[in-house]
Amino acid sequence: xxxxxxxxxxxARGGGGGGGTGGxxxxxxxxxxxxxxxxxxxRVSLVGIEILKIxxxxxxxxxxxxxxFAEACNRLDLETGRKAPSKLTDVVGEVTEGGAxxxxxxxxxxxxxxxxxxxxxxxxxxxxxxxxxxxxxxxSHRSARRREE
Amino acid sequence: xxxxxxxxxxxxxxxxxxxxxxxxNPPSKLRTVRDGDLVAVVSxxxxxxxxxxRDLGAHQAVQERLMADGTVLPLQFGLTAPDDDAVREALAAxxxxxxxxxxxxxxxxxxxxxxxxxxxxxxRRILLESDDARALNDRIIGGDRDxxxxxxxxxxxxxxxxxxxxxxxxAAVDALSPFAREVRGSPPTGQDFLNASFLVGQxxxxxxxxxxxxLSADLGEGVDLRxxxxxxxxxxx
Numbered sequence: 001x002x003x004x005x006x007x008x009x010x011x012a013r014g015g016g017g018g019g020g021t022g023g024x025x026x027x028x029x030x031x032x033x034x035x036x037x038x039x040x041x042x043r044v045s046l047v048g049i050e051i052l053k054i055x056x057x058x059x060x061x062x063x064x065x066x067x068x069f070a071e072a073c074n075r076l077d078l079e080t081g082r083k084a085p086s087k088l089t090d091v092v093g094e095v096t097e098g099g100a101x102x103x104x105x106x107x108x109x110x111x112x113x114x115x116x117x118x119x120x121x122x123x124x125x126x127x128x129x130x131x132x133x134x135x136x137x138x139x140s141h142r143s144a145r146r147r148e149e
Numbered sequence: 150x151x152x153x154x155x156x157x158x159x160x161x162x163x164x165x166x167x168x169x170x171x172x173x174n175p176p177s178k179l180r181t182v183r184d185g186d187l188v189a190v191v192s193x194x195x196x197x198x199x200x201x202x203r204d205l206g207a208h209q210a211v212q213e214r215l216m217a218d219g220t221v222l223p224l225q226f227g228l229t230a231p232d233d234d235a236v237r238e239a240l241a242a243x244x245x246x247x248x249x250x251x252x253x254x255x256x257x258x259x260x261x262x263x264x265x266x267x268x269x270x271x272x273r274r275i276l277l278e279s280d281d282a283r284a285l286n287d288r289i290i291g292g293d294r295d296x297x298x299x300x301x302x303x304x305x306x307x308x309x310x311x312x313x314x315x316x317x318x319x320a321a322v323d324a325l326s327p328f329a330r331e332v333r334g335s336p337p338t339g340q341d342f343l344n345a346s347f348l349v350g351q352x353x354x355x356x357x358x359x360x361x362x363x364l365s366a367d368l369g370e371g372v373d374l375r376x377x378x379x380x381x382x383x384x385x386x
Contacts, residue, residue, distance in 0.1 A: 024205060026377050027261055029338070030346070031205055034383040035225035038239050041154060043227045044198040066303025069272070073286050073306060074299075076273050 151229045152236060153177065153194040155211040156381075157222040157247050160186045162215065169214055172204040179211065182233050184240035187247055190215065191236060194229055212381035220255045222247060223381040250386060256351045257330060258379030262361070264321065264343035266314065270371035275309045282306060314342035317368060321345070324364045328357035333384045343374075346384040354379070 153172055158164070160183055170176030171192030182189045190211055198204060208226050215221040230236045240247070276283050285302040288295075321343055326332050329347035337344040349357045365374045 023377050024202070024209065026263055026375055027209075027380060027383075028205070029335070030259070030261060030380065030383040031209055031226045033225070034346075034386075035223045036157065036386040037225050038154070038228060038230075038243070040235065040239050040242075041228040041230045042151075043225075044153075044194075044229055061304075061307065063300065065307055066300045068303070069306040069310070070286075070289065070299035070303035072268065073272050073276055073282070073302060074289055076269060076276065078273060078276055078283075 150193045151195070151231055152182070152191040152233060153198070153229050154224050154236060155179075155190040155192075155208060156215055156224060157187055157189050157240065157251075158215055158219060159248075159251055160188050162188065162219045162221075164188065164190070165214065165218060166190065166211070169210055170207055171211075172198060172207045174203070176207065182236040182240075184237040185244060187240045187244060189236050189240060191230075191233075198227060198229075209381075212383075216258070216379075216381045220251045220257075221381050222250055222254070222386045223383050225383075254348075254382050254385065257348050257382060257385070258351075258354070259382045259384055260329075260347045260349050260357065260361075260376060260378035261380060261384075262321070262325070262343065262345055262347070262377070263337070263341045263375045264318070264368070265340045265373050266317075266342060267371040267373070271310060271313065272306065275306060275313070279305070279309065282309070317372070318343040318345075321364055321368070321374075324367075325357060325360055328353040328360055331385055348382060348385045349379075 155171075164181060166179045166181075169179055171179045171194075173192070173194055177192035177194060179190060179192050182191050205226060212221055212223040230239065276286055282302060282305050285298055285305070289298050289302065318337075322332060322334065322345055325345075325347055329349050330353075331348040332345060333348075334345040347357065361374070361376055365372075368374065
């Protein structure tokens with residue numbers, strides 16, 4: 001658990017705002033989606049914003065989801081409280097990452113995480129890179145969606 | 150030139166904006182536009198804006214600075230007006246509403262809480278507590294190739310994960326709500342199972358925070374509770 005006793009300190013530090021913003025990601029949706037909206041004002045076109053909104057946690061009741069949970073259970077070693085022998089775990093882990101797990105987590109989560117990286121650590125140069133990474137992720141998400149349909 | 154609008158405050162707010170930069174590159178200069186007893190904090194903008202760390206941080210820093218000295222109505226990120234006159238008109242048009250909201254929110258801050266849970270720990274607990282799930286799991290591990298087994302196990306587990314996490318989310322909101330004036334939940338994102346905002350008055354702040362600490366202990370290991378605040382009341386304007 002992380003308590004930020006003064007929300008302002010982490011952001012305002014450095015005077016310019018945006019420095020050391022480890023907590024900024026968690027309040028991103030507040031800044032982007034909430035707040036007062038004055039209807040006669042125009043919202044500037046914001047590249048990348050729509051992807052943040054779609055990142056809802058949707059656990060779809062699907063064969064993929066079931067199999068992912070089943071695999072995750074099969075991997076557990078209930079006796080010792082540790083994971084099953086590492087050889088097997090590694091293999092299954094990789095397959096799962098690339099398959100059902102990756103899909104059910106959603107390509108978008110990855111995109112947002114990449115975006116977060118830029119929020120937390122990025123210089124502005126890196127942000128440019130991150131933005132193109134986000135676009136790539138969006139493209140791959142669309143194709144993932146098509147596959148599911 | 151278009152103006153980016155950050156916040157609305159009462160005209161008697163001290164407006165200590167020195168040392169803060171506005172959005173944009175190079176950073177814009179913060180200034181104020183006043184209409185009667187309301188003031189909007191604005192900066193000139195070319196109109197092009199991206200949700201970058203720097204700009205989001207600048208938007209947020211303005212809110213927090215204003216919040217330190219009084220009540221603030223934080224605007225949603227990215228709103229621009231064509232010119233200062235349009236800002237004045239907007240303030241005048243909703244003067245009563247904004248004044249009332251400022252009064253309602255006086256002495257209050259938003260606390261935002263999210264929670265996620267380590268999946269392996271949760272699955273292990275479910276398997277240990279559910280004989281049916283464990284029996285299915287044992288058959289699969291034991292080499293039974295019936296393709297229905299993983300589906301049955303997975304469906305059972307998924308339902309149980311959702312049931313438990315929904316219950317935890319509800320318990321968390323119940324534990325904190327008594328110390329909040331308003332609560333606003335929203336669909337969790339990513340790996341989180343809880344996503345809620347609480348409007349907390351100064352008088353209740355200590356009790357709210359200690360309830361949150363107790364909650365964190367109650368939820369136990371494997372649950373990661375992230376509390377952010379005090380924040381400007383984005384969710385309650």
